[in-house]
Amino acid sequence: MSQFNRPPLIQAELAREIAPGVMVIPDQHSDLVPNIGIISGTDAVLVVDSGLGIANGQRVLHKAREIAGAKSLLLTSTHFHPEHAFGTQVFKGLAIIISNAAQADELQEKGALFLHIFRDLGPEVREALEGVEMVMPDETYQGEKVIDLGGKQVVLRELAGHTRGDQIVFLPHEGILFTGDLVENRLFPILFDQDASSRRWIEALTHMLRLAPTTVVPGHGDLGTTALLQEVQDFFTFVREDINLRIKEGQALELIDKEAARVIKERYQEWGNDLWIPFVIRSVYAELTGTPLKSPELSVGSAR
Numbered sequence: 001m002s003q004f005n006r007p008p009l010i011q012a013e014l015a016r017e018i019a020p021g022v023m024v025i026p027d028q029h030s031d032l033v034p035n036i037g038i039i040s041g042t043d044a045v046l047v048v049d050s051g052l053g054i055a056n057g058q059r060v061l062h063k064a065r066e067i068a069g070a071k072s073l074l075l076t077s078t079h080f081h082p083e084h085a086f087g088t089q090v091f092k093g094l095a096i097i098i099s100n101a102a103q104a105d106e107l108q109e110k111g112a113l114f115l116h117i118f119r120d121l122g123p124e125v126r127e128a129l130e131g132v133e134m135v136m137p138d139e140t141y142q143g144e145k146v147i148d149l150g151g152k153q154v155v156l157r158e159l160a161g162h163t164r165g166d167q168i169v170f171l172p173h174e175g176i177l178f179t180g181d182l183v184e185n186r187l188f189p190i191l192f193d194q195d196a197s198s199r200r201w202i203e204a205l206t207h208m209l210r211l212a213p214t215t216v217v218p219g220h221g222d223l224g225t226t227a228l229l230q231e232v233q234d235f236f237t238f239v240r241e242d243i244n245l246r247i248k249e250g251q252a253l254e255l256i257d258k259e260a261a262r263v264i265k266e267r268y269q270e271w272g273n274d275l276w277i278p279f280v281i282r283s284v285y286a287e288l289t290g291t292p293l294k295s296p297e298l299s300v301g302s303a304r
């Protein structure tokens with residue numbers, strides 16, 4: 001198993017059209033590259049996530065401008081985490097940057113901390129983050145915002161779970177849903193952020209399931225269908241039930257760490273990024289017991 005194993009390089013030339021006017025730059029299964037969306041209407045083009053750092057942001061911007069031509073450009077982020085939103089500064093002044101208010105607050109509160117954490121993930125990541133500055137959105141909203149790009153309706157919806165200010169991007173007519181890291185295809189969910197919550201995450205998935213999308217573009221991993229949403233929801237339901245039972249049986253946290261990890265790994269053998277399993281367990285434990293979160297160490301030393 002290896003994490004952060006490949007250069008965090010967005011390959012914009014690999015962009016492909018998944019529906020008329022809807023492009024995805026695939027993540028190429030690189031941990032610090034998200035699936036990026038470029039959605040075009042007759043009047044405007046919306047970019048979903050800017051990537052990690054200035055050079056990646058420029059690659060996305062270049063591709064978006066190539067597609068947009070004279071149309072106006074908009075940018076939004078599925079959440080504030082560095083590989084999704086820390087290329088935003090290159091869009092400043094060239095695109096209208098839109099985010100939900102909770103996400104903007106999080107960027108202000110936690111942006112510098114995440115920059116610091118990510119710089120320690122290895123020399124390539126540190127290099128990619130060189131010169132990164134936090135850029136606040138031009139426009140914020142609360143709850144939901146509907147954008148008409150010209151014959152192309154897009155719904156931005158504030159949810160929470162992976163962070164406090166997650167955002168999904170939904171195209172109701174095409175049935176396409178961009179989930180950010182609320183869904184990762186066969187990768188263990190990341191409950192690293194202090195605001196991560198399995199309870200809110202399950203609620204977010206219920207909301208997404210109700211939208212009944214035909215195509216789900218996860219934050220990381222291959223595109224899928226509603227089955228992806230269901231899988232992640234089932235995962236959280238399973239983990240919460242398992243840990244709840246152990247708490248009722250009076251198992252100590254250290255034993256729960258070990259035993260819950262064993263059953264999770266057994267049940268989800270095909271899922272990747274095992275390093276996040278201990279974080280799932282500690283986060284769910286803290287939620288269920290109402291005790292302060294005791295995060296495990298993020299040991300990237302062995303992962304590199």
Ligand SMILES: [Zn+2]
Nearest residue numbers: 079081162181
């Ligand atoms: Zn994330």
